[in-house]
Amino acid sequence: MVNKQVGIVVFTAVEVVTLVVWLIFALEASDALFSILAVLVLIGGLTLEHLITYNVIHKRSLFDFRGLPVGQKAVVSLIETGIWVVWLVIARQDIAGGFEHIIAAVVLFGLLIIEHTISDNVFTGRKLFERLADKRTIGFSIVEAAGAAIWLVLIDVDLAILGVIVLAIASFLEHNLAVNLALREDPQQLR
Numbered sequence: 001m002v003n004k005q006v007g008i009v010v011f012t013a014v015e016v017v018t019l020v021v022w023l024i025f026a027l028e029a030s031d032a033l034f035s036i037l038a039v040l041v042l043i044g045g046l047t048l049e050h051l052i053t054y055n056v057i058h059k060r061s062l063f064d065f066r067g068l069p070v071g072q073k074a075v076v077s078l079i080e081t082g083i084w085v086v087w088l089v090i091a092r093q094d095i096a097g098g099f100e101h102i103i104a105a106v107v108l109f110g111l112l113i114i115e116h117t118i119s120d121n122v123f124t125g126r127k128l129f130e131r132l133a134d135k136r137t138i139g140f141s142i143v144e145a146a147g148a149a150i151w152l153v154l155i156d157v158d159l160a161i162l163g164v165i166v167l168a169i170a171s172f173l174e175h176n177l178a179v180n181l182a183l184r185e186d187p188q189q190l191r
Helices: 004-028 032-057 070-091 100-123 135-156 160-184
Strands: none
Touching: 004 032, 004 070, 004 135, 004 160, 032 070, 032 100, 032 160, 070 100, 070 135, 100 135, 100 160, 135 160
């Protein structure tokens, strides 16, 4: 078992590296194969992040993946992958007179509420789709969506390093809130 904050730093790093590599591949994609590679990076990295998160919440060794709900967390990762792809597609369209980043952030926020709720279902031993929207996920969904929006804007103005720092801070805050929510759930459900 590892300290909760250390665990959160580890899975935050996994998520941030995953998102950065995915975005680099996605923005540089010159053909369908490169786009597919970008999505595969996102699926793999998010699945790893979700499994480590599960272990932090359940006070397990970070990289002990035996007996974890891998299938359920993979489904959550596929859902989250779709959300990030939709976010980027919206942000990169020239459809709203320069407000694409804002529209994309609002869509990301709404979809993250659903993803975070489904993810919390798995963390707390519920059925995968038992709850689809939990108001307790609104706060950290806002933090993540805002961090992502600022990250992309900073990339667009050639401040990518600062953007990654903002993304990392927002992700760390979001992960602390998400873990604390899961730990407040009924301890009988945490198994």
